[in-house]
Amino acid sequence: MQQFWSVPPITRRAWKVWHRNLQVFFRTWQVNFFPPLIEAFLYLFAIGLGIGSYVKEIDGIPYVNFIAPAILAISVMNSAFFECTYGSYVRMYYQKSFDAMIATPLSIEDVIAGELLWGATRSMLYIIIMLPVLAAFGVISLPLSLFAIPLAFLGGLMFAGIAMCFTAITPSIDTLNYPSFLLITPMALFSGTFFPITLLPVLFQYIALAFPLTHLVAIMRMLTLPALSPELLFHMVWILVVTAVFCTIAINLMRRRLII
């Protein structure tokens, strides 16, 4: 048990792994840049304009403006989570890239830390691509919404850490479907994304508070409306603690899986 909590010895070499993934991302930029763009448009049209024409307002906020930060937060979650589950699993198991890397001065801790940093960076890049679209539709406020970019990195790191824990214990790539459907999909729907969590039954409100996405959406919404409040601090601390815990466990689990 103790081994899951030990602070992993990470060096600056982790950035070399990050650099490798960044390079591949930009080499195949055509396939990487369009999904976030399309995603932004799809959500805005389908939910924002479609459902929005019936709902009009939530708590006095235009519905499109209400869901705009949720679109960003869900994108942060998805890009980091899927990068560090399916993406990392393919690199670890099928491409044997981690084996090749730990034959160099890189340690397994460096490699996994690099993967986590990359997952977070990917989330951030997606937000950088989506922000102009949302801004063009006038559904987010500037310049405060620009803080969504560093927030995306932090939120991305949190979901990367959670994802990597699953990657470390999954017996095969197929079983990664479970966290996707049982965790990611419900979170995307019930974290105060498309409707306020106060509409949920009380018990479910508490469950929703345990969802990491709830806190990310909350901060994101404060930034884009804008509607800053001291609660931001609570959400921020919550995210920081969860990020630290899951990233630590992820690296230790991965070492247990790969160093035998």
Place this chain on the structure above:
Amino acid sequence: MIERQWCKKIINKYRLYRAIRQDLLSFSRYCSKGGIFIYERRTTGSGGAPIPDIIEATGLEKTFGKITAVNGISFAVKKGEVFGFLGPNGAGKTSTMKIIACVSPRTSGSLKVFGLDPDVSPAEIKQRLGVVPQETNLDPDFTCYGNLFTYSRYFDLPPDVAHQKAEELLKFVQLEEKRDVTVEKLSGGMKRRLILARALVNNPDLLILDEPTIGLDPQARHLIWERLKLLQDQGNTIVLTTHYLDEAARLCDRLVIMDNGNILVEGSPEELVKEYVGNEIVEVNKTEEVLSCLQRENIPFEVIGDTIQVATESSREVAKILFDNCTPQNVMTRPATLEDVFLKLTGRKLRD
């Protein structure tokens, strides 16, 4: 500057004489680099103290749960030599390689690589290692050049040096034409060559090769052997595992044969063949007549399938006895090889 060819001649001539081989290394290094020849005796360090071994293992042990993969083996690898690990599948060769390469921690025993402990300073050791793994793990997201370049970054090579090194190594393994091809489009032989090149990006002091020529056609094997010989001539230390006994006999200065996690024997290929089998093997078809005849003549033999093998110092004598007394069919004599030693020591039972 000395003529290249002249260099080659001298090296080839004296390669056979083991006694002066160590001195020859520095000479060949001079030849290959075309630089100034500094005569250094490689058997001793600058102060006359003996050069410490590159690898020193004592009582090295590795267990996976209840399974013992490596059962307390001891060996030492000297600077500049090619050291082989032979053994059937599951003998513990790859486990040993992984321990030396600092990617798998040992269970017990002591190990020093470059005088450092892999448990304490893995990064420092790995900085000076080149590893060719058994499984091909090139990066499919990159081209041949990209693979070498990206890998150099892990060793902290500055970009311009990495670029130059990558180009140089592509030439070394004859893959210049495939420079910008993604690795998925390479043949098996090309992939192995690229892995060898990748293992060399950091100018390693020690090369660890796990089955370097597995699954290759004869042409590709010969190219890799040639390259390994060249590397050895440049003073590199090489540790390799192989199933191919001709490969071991050709490349290794010294080798160990392992089975079930233990080292059975250690020595140079020639010594081992001489000690455990003899000079020559006489093979003859198995018939009742020959069997009883050999027993009568008191000649030790071994029956393998429908062939009888007689290991001997003089095949001529044995053949003569056979022809004179036993009316044999299909008598064949051949020099004894490492394969005979291997099968004698590890048995003929199939492994998995």
